Amino acid sequence: MKLNLITAFLIGIVVSVVAIADTLTLKDNHPETYEVVKGDTLWDISAHFLNSPWLWPRLWQKNSQIKNPDLIYPGDILTLIWVDGEPQLSRKILKKLSPTPRLQEKQAAIPTIPLASISSFLSRDHIIDPALLTGAPRLLGDGKATPRFFEGDIFYGQGQYDKGKLYGVYRLGEDYIDSVSKEFLGKQLIFIGLSEVSKNPNVSGTEQVTPHDFISSSREARQGDLILPIPEYETLPAYFLPQSVPKTMQGQIIAALNNSKAAGKWDIVVINKGQRDNVQIGSMFSILRSGPGILINKNSVVYQKYASKLDQIGSPDIKIPAERIGELLVFRVYDKVSIAMIMRSTEVIAPNYKIQGLAF
Template sequence: MKFKRITSFLLGAALSFAAFADTLILKENHPETYTVVKGDTLWDISAHFLNTPWLWPRLWQANSQVENPHLIYPGDVLTLIWVDGEPQLTRKKLKKLSPTPRIEDKEVAIPTIPLATISAFLSRDHIIEPDLLVAAPRLLGDAVGTPRFLEGDVFYGQGQYEAGKLYGIYRQGNDYLEPETGEFLGKQLIFIGHTEVSKSINVTATEQATPFDLLKSAREARQGDLILPIPEYETTPAYFLPQPVSSEVEGHILGALNNVSAIGKWDVVVIDKGSRENIQIGSLFSIMRSGPGVLVTKNKIEYQSDASSLDQVGSPDIIIPAERLGELMVFKVYEKVSIALVMRSTDAMGAKYKIKGLEF
């Protein structure tokens, strides 16, 4: 029943998607067929046919041979056909040319986006909001005052916790500030490891402190680190249907969560828009590079790469339009920020690049 509900959601959303979308335009040199390979995503497959791969649901909808595009597997041959003047992809079964059977791993269907890239960011909180930061419980230490802990160690956490539940140990990272107003939007959390209430008979819990076993760690845990529940998220691709955003919604990339300085395709970023701006899972943004402002005088032209900094030399006479470098899709939403995946990029990008809602 759960699978049926997800499928119904996907198909219903795809139909509503078509209600406001323009006619699909194929790439000039698009293929007529495409053989799915391991590592493909629906977005990438659509990019072989469309300059607007976020419109991928319309390549599959109303197609009896591909009722659910998430049930496409490596080895499937996709053929471009036309239905009522609209291009669509249909799945063609491979013919058996030899006694060698075709091997399919039916457990690994083609997802919307590379789920392996974002799985860690779905199952662990990476941003804590201001009100939660104040009351967040801390790692206290152990009976002999040890300040650092590794996998297999026992330590005490502040307060009481639920036995048998998995918790995460986190360290505070960067502050996220709104670039133009300086508003505090949240704090990055660096994941340290997994822990649970200790099962050892040698330690006991009180109202003030609970013993923990450090089950697995990416780095050493320290006194003062936060101990927080790890949320449970379903990673079914049905939750990543592209959603349009008004072009009036503008914001910024605040930074990358996967420790890169030059941001590109498939990198995970934080943006300064969240649920308070009605951002939702699947929301799409264009990534923009600000055009320079130009100050024209009688004998020379002055410009700076960022028009907003031209106050130093005077108001610009001309602002060259911003250049679109790619797109990003939101997959996790907080109140004031969201986590997104860069779906396409034509150049390396960095923090404070502007984003703009993508309408379609």
């Protein structure tokens, strides 16, 4: 029952889709055509045309040639046209002459964001309530008292396991704490590698232990690591639909994943907003850098010198508001936190930077 609860928690959340309504604004220096190249994302392509690239679905939603934006490929020529008073992209398939026309062979479709950057955080690394792991089976070691295990090794796991099923080896990582309320938000569950019941005829188990083949690893496993059933690998959606979030929703970046002290474009961060705050997959947030606080107060020399003019403002204190320096997109949602990708940043982003809902 415990393993079933953990498995249910680890399975991903379905992407929800909502309509996006806002006015499209083209960049002053936007191109009239664009040839899609390998490595492009829908976000990158939209950024060539729009001041607000998160409105990318509007660029082709009315165009019958591009009904599915996940079916845009390297080599396609995108041409800017106007439909019902709004800019749209029309696709023309690239042709080659050699010596007669033939369609260029298709490569992988263009995703919204770099899927390789988030794949491990969708199906492997997680944030979890450690109470769910009470009594979960552990890696016990081997008959030689080996302290560390790598791909190709055999180790014993506590309890019984199903043959032919994949299991994940995990380790608990850092605690996530809200820096303002000091509330405990969850604990990082770090993916170590994959194992399965050993097929080696020279090892056998008992009712208390089962031998495992360590079939792949991203880092070394250790005695005491968790062994949990891993969900079937999810097929990543080709695109994540941006979701508008009210500006009244405010929070913070509480951590940059991979133990990074700073982050930039395409990096992954944890925010202190989750399901309980109605955050969804695709929710968009602005990243804010707080101003330096009060610049002038009534006790300062500057205020005394310009008191008469400053009093006309109606307040003796002058503050600099927070400055928007980027945007992030949520791609995994938990109860109290979410994992997001930084889509744009004009400077290095650090934990405790504020975020605010991006309404559009």
